[in-house]
Amino acid sequence: MLIDGFGRKINYIRVSVTERCNFRCQYCMPEKPFSWIPKENLLSFEELFLFLKIGIDKGVNKIRITGGEPLLRTDLDKFIKMINDYRAGIDISITTNGYLLKGVAQKLKDAGLKRVNISLDSLKSEIAQKIAQKDVLKNVLEGIEKALKVGFKVKINSVPLKGFNDDEIIDLLEYSKNRDIQIRFIEYMENTHADKNIKGLYGKEIVDKIREKYEVKKIGREGSSPAFLYELEDGYRFGIIDPHKHDFCENCNRIRLTAEGSIIPCLYFDEAMSIAEAVKKGDTKATAEILIEVLKNKPEKNRWNESLVKQELSNRAFYQTGG
Ligand code: SAM
Numbered sequence: 001m002l003i004d005g006f007g008r009k010i011n012y013i014r015v016s017v018t019e020r021c022n023f024r025c026q027y028c029m030p031e032k033p034f035s036w037i038p039k040e041n042l043l044s045f046e047e048l049f050l051f052l053k054i055g056i057d058k059g060v061n062k063i064r065i066t067g068g069e070p071l072l073r074t075d076l077d078k079f080i081k082m083i084n085d086y087r088a089g090i091d092i093s094i095t096t097n098g099y100l101l102k103g104v105a106q107k108l109k110d111a112g113l114k115r116v117n118i119s120l121d122s123l124k125s126e127i128a129q130k131i132a133q134k135d136v137l138k139n140v141l142e143g144i145e146k147a148l149k150v151g152f153k154v155k156i157n158s159v160p161l162k163g164f165n166d167d168e169i170i171d172l173l174e175y176s177k178n179r180d181i182q183i184r185f186i187e188y189m190e191n192t193h194a195d196k197n198i199k200g201l202y203g204k205e206i207v208d209k210i211r212e213k214y215e216v217k218k219i220g221r222e223g224s225s226p227a228f229l230y231e232l233e234d235g236y237r238f239g240i241i242d243p244h245k246h247d248f249c250e251n252c253n254r255i256r257l258t259a260e261g262s263i264i265p266c267l268y269f270d271e272a273m274s275i276a277e278a279v280k281k282g283d284t285k286a287t288a289e290i291l292i293e294v295l296k297n298k299p300e301k302n303r304w305n306e307s308l309v310k311q312e313l314s315n316r317a318f319y320q321t322g323g
């Protein structure tokens with residue numbers, strides 16, 4: 001079992017397979033053009049898998065594939081199959097912007113992918129385009145329908161932003177509710193890579209908007225999930241991911257691996273240790289030692305809490321950590 005320096009059990013790895021993306025979301029990587037890390041610095045699937053196997057052997061039972069946009073990586077289904085063939089019970093999921101999902105959903109399902117989280121920030125074509133800096137809505141909506149059709153468990157991720165989509169919270173909630181999909185509204189996490197004019201809504205502001213139409217009951221955090229769940233009168237549940245809250249990190253059960261091979265203990269901080277050299281040599285022992293070292297130093301909590309975030313911004317790039 002993997003345990004960090006604060007006694008938290010780590011059973012969840014989020015692995016980024018690329019930092020590249022076909023969107024330029026204002027809150028993530030707004031600049032165009034963008035300078036990418038060279039392709040030769042990416043770990044191969046075999047190298048990423050060497051690390052995952054160490055985790056799985058030590059009790060990791062949840063793996064989320066993310067990016068950048070993970071569907072840009074060729075042969076992703078083969079990577080999923082590698083994991084699934086190694087341990088069939090692993091909960092393998094993906095976070096995607098959905099743009100390319102329609103064409104590959106069935107292949108990913110057949111390979112062993114179980115769950116898909118799709119980012120949907122707006123149901124208005126021009127707002128979706130303004131946020132992603134590309135005309136994306138039609139493809140994303142088709143991706144969601146296809147994901148449901150092939151039988152994935154689907155969740156929607158949505159980041160409410162002032163002046164962009166803050167008038168669509170009820171619409172996004174109802175879109176998801178009508179399809180029996182859980183939506184999770186994510187508080188915008190301030191960082192130095194985002195457009196500096198972006199302002200997000202805090203969880204309370206999001207719930208208050210939903211309360212204008214619905215009665216909302218607090219449920220609580222579900223296990224180690226970062227989402228705080230709320231319930232409408234008809235039993236439909238939605239989540240708020242609220243890293244600005246103090247209790248958010250208490251049950252953190254995850255670490256992240258970037259596409260270049262850095263293990264990141266916390267989404268907020270710059271600290272990371274590279275396993276690239278070790279996995280390239282196929283050195284399982286050295287890789288495992290680096291993992292143990294990272295866990296020892298996993299921070300107790302992030303610094304997005306409301307007063308600290310005004311003093312300094314996180315330098316972490318979401319397109320590298322995978323969110
Ligand atoms: N490209 C995929 C996508 O957009 O779903 C996967 C990677 S993206 C970094 C993962 C999640 O992080 C997305 O749901 C996205 O909305 C969220 N995200 C990115 N930047 C964020 C920020 N600054 N604050 C909050 N959420 C953010």
Ligand code: SF4
Nearest residue numbers: 021023025028068097
């Ligand atoms: Fe790309 Fe996802 Fe970042 Fe948007 S949030 S730019 S889709 S990685």
